[in-house]
Amino acid sequence: MIINSTLVFCIIPELEEAFKGNKIFQVFQSPDKKELIFVTRSRKKEASLFFCAHAEDYRIEILDEGKWRTKKSNYQKTNLFSYAVGGHIQEIKQVDFDRVIKISCLRKSQVGKSIEFDLIFELTGRNANLILVRKDGLIIDSLRKVDITQSRFRQILPGEKYVAPPSPKKKNPFEAEKERFLKLLENRNISVSELLTSHFIGLDQFLAEKIIFETNIHPSTKAKDLNNDTVEYLWKNFNQVFQDIAEHRLSFQIVTDEAGKPDAISCVDLPFLKENQKIFCESLSFAIKKFFSQKLEEQQKRIALKRLSEATHRALRRLEKRKDKIEEDLEEAEKFEQYKKFGDLLMINKNSIKKGEGSVKLVDIFEPQQSLVDISLNVELSPIQNAQAYFKKYKKAKDALAVMKKRKAETEKEILQVEKISEELEGANKELELEKIRKELVDLGFLKDKMIPVKRKEISKDFSPRTFVTKEGSQILVGRNNKENDYLTFKFARPSDLWFHAQDIPGSHVVLRKKDKKREPSPNDIKEAAQVAAYFSKARGAKKVPVIYTLAKYVKKPKKGKPGLALVEKEKSILVEPKLIDRLDNGK
Structure with a gap:
């Protein structure tokens, strides 16, 4: 229970200061019918009252102009509580130290008669409600209707007598x-x-x-x-x-x-x-507003994290399934030499084979043992046509083999990329980190562009690689994910910077920026940058890891290559122990 009786007691003076004496001008309602905004004005001030009847997020807030305008775009004017429009707020009080606020109003009828009514805000968890009550206690309208099938104790329906919620059993x-x-x-x-x-x-x-x-x-x-x-x-x-x-x-x-x-x-x-x-916080209303705003952000992050996790798991299942299918096809395609042999044997023995036979046993003259080999035939084809069919299968399988090997390698790379994204997700707790991961999955084709409701930001504006400094003062930059690796290598790095990566092992792109552009990096700088590259790779737990390095200008982006992929030329190799240096640059 976030909003308890004590907090209701404390917010009354703030509500009085904001709304007492104001006139209710308009009432707006959210699409889900569980939130209302009352726009009020007086000669000296304008203020909007927000009420939420959601089971977990029930509350009352004083909206500032900025937040009101943001909400207004999603809300619609409603005839619900139109009876209250034109009413002047006379009194605001807490009822019996409960989570109930009563706002007493007065308005003039068309014939000038004074009409008194109360807006009763019940901040009672899953039963939260707003009820409009005449001065004689009869209900005019309510946000939630409650009939006898829902409650024998109190019905909340137009024309019924208003009955307050059951009194708390606890003491004041x-x-x-x-x-x-x-x-x-x-x-x-x-x-x-x-x-x-x-x-x-x-x-x-x-x-x-x-x-x-x-x-x-x-x-x-x-x-x-x-x-x-x-x-x-x-x-x-x-x-x-x-x-x-x-x-x-x-x-x-x-x-x-x-x-x-x-x-x-x-x-x-x-x-x-x-x-x-x-x-x-400067006020209770501000504290309530900030609390539920942060809570909503946390909920959205949890939803985004859950959907991204589900997307990575689906992607891995798809990729593993694709890999299994490719391996099955490869096994079949690798028989291409056998198809050629069958074709050759059929051509050699074409005169001794009769059309219409379903199979034939021939001596395998290509094997030293010259054992018999059983060859299946199409009964509708002649021996020569059967041979030609095997030659055709041979050519097709041979051509397909190279394609399938390439597809298998690409699929294995994608599996490693998605596994890396899955690891990144485990430590991701900021909106920007989730957005970068979302973009990676979109770029890889495993997520639709608008699936995750997280605010988008340009990576160039929010580029934040891990940053370290060598003993001699050179800067080491480490990409946090595939998208950032791309930006670091192909946009940020200078041509003369050194680029590092664990050899043939998935890992982060690492760039060593020279302290002095005219001087080559020292052997110690190169060693420290290589150790960092080894540390931020899948081989972190190994005693020694081979790391390649080259000038950034020799690292190219493959045509139509996915984020994180790179073609490297003129590279050198160094064997180092994975190690995280403890000299951070500006705390990054």
């Missing part, structure tokens, strides 16, 4: 009394953290840990194990936290996990967390 922490709090802790065989979160509404795990941390006890400490002084101190800290919240002495922050992914929103500082796990 603002109404806690010392005596009852102390009694709550007596002889309870559960942790203090669990006791606090299970007993008080709006008190989540992080608020509980703050109170416990400031009391200087461990979160797993059982309530029954606390002495009287500690219990008194715990009450004091509990009371102080909620007094600060009540008086709006707040510090809004997004809590992230160890990987930097958004985990929760807090309205107070959490001193027990590392600083890099806290993102401080």
